[in-house]
């Protein structure tokens with residue numbers, strides 16, 4: 001723990017999940033929680049369901065350490081599925097600072113690309129630039145940057 005921030009490595013059972021977001025069929029969330037800690041964040045509710053009900057939003061992140069391997073198995077079972085874009089991410093920022101160390105997102109998008117699934121990234125972090133080698137080689141993939149204002 002540093003400056004009140006803590007990181008845990010966890011095992012995940014699934015990583016590519018069906019989405020309820022309009023026009024998004026599949027979503028991958030490599031982390032639980034988000035270091036950016038935006039105060040307006042609707043995903044704060046996630047903490048209640050992940051054993052962090054008493055942690056302050058932005059001060060704790062779970063790393064789905066086995067996500068790349070689980071994703072590989074899921075993708076193997078999706079051979080006949082249409083190659084729809086996969087969103088990273090819906091309830092975390094896949095390129096928050098912990099990604100610099102763990103590279104879970106990088107390993108996941110490499111596997112998605114290997115299986116010809118387009119990638120749709122939504123992030124606040126320029127760390128995504130480190131993965132442009134993979135994303136730019138994956139047709140129909142896109143990167144969206146989100147910004148915040150006081151109004």
Ligand code: SF4
Nearest residue numbers: 034036037038092093
């Ligand atoms: S960057 Fe996105 S996922 Fe992270 S706290 Fe802000 S709104 Fe939530």
